[in-house]
Amino acid sequence: GAKTTEKSLDKKPIDYQEVYNAIADILEDNDYDDGSIGPVLVRLAWHASGTYDDVTKTGGSNGATMRFDPEALHGANNGLAIARERLMPIKQKFPEISYGDLWTLAGVCAVQELGGPTIPWRPGRQDALDGKSCTPDGRLPDATQGERHVRDVFYRMGFNDQEIVALAGAHSLGRCHPDRSGFEGPWQEAPTLFTNEYYKALRDRKWIKKTVKDSGASQFVDKNNPEVMMLPAEIAMKNDKEFSKHINTYANSEEKFFEDFSKVFNKLLELGVPFQGNERVYHFKPTTA
Numbered sequence: 001g002a003k004t005t006e007k008s009l010d011k012k013p014i015d016y017q018e019v020y021n022a023i024a025d026i027l028e029d030n031d032y033d034d035g036s037i038g039p040v041l042v043r044l045a046w047h048a049s050g051t052y053d054d055v056t057k058t059g060g061s062n063g064a065t066m067r068f069d070p071e072a073l074h075g076a077n078n079g080l081a082i083a084r085e086r087l088m089p090i091k092q093k094f095p096e097i098s099y100g101d102l103w104t105l106a107g108v109c110a111v112q113e114l115g116g117p118t119i120p121w122r123p124g125r126q127d128a129l130d131g132k133s134c135t136p137d138g139r140l141p142d143a144t145q146g147e148r149h150v151r152d153v154f155y156r157m158g159f160n161d162q163e164i165v166a167l168a169g170a171h172s173l174g175r176c177h178p179d180r181s182g183f184e185g186p187w188q189e190a191p192t193l194f195t196n197e198y199y200k201a202l203r204d205r206k207w208i209k210k211t212v213k214d215s216g217a218s219q220f221v222d223k224n225n226p227e228v229m230m231l232p233a234e235i236a237m238k239n240d241k242e243f244s245k246h247i248n249t250y251a252n253s254e255e256k257f258f259e260d261f262s263k264v265f266n267k268l269l270e271l272g273v274p275f276q277g278n279e280r281v282y283h284f285k286p287t288t289a
């Protein structure tokens with residue numbers, strides 16, 4: 001009767017801008033890396049989505065299967081438990097949100113709050129109940145490999161060369177951790193600012209090969225600032241004619257990078273998601289001026 005009607009009216013839909021604001025509130029942490037958990041949240045959103053296979057239509061952020069073994073234990077996901085745990089207070093505050101929506105929204109929030117472009121985002125991911133739909137290991141890129149491997153992995157998701165290069169610009173944020181990937185250091189000197197500096201660094205600096213002491217991994221460092229690094233896969237991309245054309249475009253125009261990154265990050269986060277078609281598309285308002 002009337003009581004049940006009242007009850008169902010009580011359950012108001014989630015205001016995702018409120019979720020965004022709550023995530024923005026927990027990004028800063030002076031005891032963590034460079035002072036922000038934003039970069040590792042972007043990596044969580046990417047690794048949740050980048051398992052997609054456009055041929056079999058499996059993987060992607062729907063299901064949030066990284067919560068389960070064996071996907072949680074895949075080497076590529078080392079260190080991402082930290083990101084998932086940091087988001088638990090937000091999940092407790094907004095229990096109706098699915099993990100897939102929460103993780104992808106957190107990636108959007110981090111990019112925007114760290115100075116990047118507005119990324120259109122909509123809800124619609126549903127949580128898997130167990131690990132049965134976990135994807136096999138090996139779907140995410142291996143940084144020790146070359147341009148051929150990078151193309152194989154991203155073409156499988158449905159991206160072209162321009163989109164691959166635009167996505168790679170997310171390495172403007174964050175750093176490598178020897179205990180997670182074996183690599184060490186940030187890609188540029190301001191790893192909590194989303195800019196096109198990554199492309200300028202990749203194109204213009206002199207990169208020399210170096211072995212990471214703790215892990216034995218081989219990477220490249222800036223001759224003038226050996227704290228700053230590039231992965232072998234990225235040096236291979238720089239040396240590829242088609243990839244380098246797009247690196248040059250984005251090094252020359254941050255505006256073009258922002259425009260293209262917004263589109264391609266939205267596309268990444270939506271791979272394989274069974275939208276109904278009537279979801280509201282959010283353009284989140286930044287909390288910073």
Ligand code: HEM
Nearest residue numbers: 039040042043046141142143167170174175176177180181
């Ligand atoms: C970090 C590899 C593409 C976002 C990393 C790390 C590696 C890596 C090895 C270091 C992990 C650690 O030690 O903590 C690659 C390769 C890619 C690729 C080989 C493709 C060729 C992407 C894409 C995005 C992304 C497409 C997002 C759109 C990030 C971010 C971090 C990161 C934000 C920093 C995480 C942190 O600071 O904790 N990536 N990645 N990456 N990756 Fe990628």
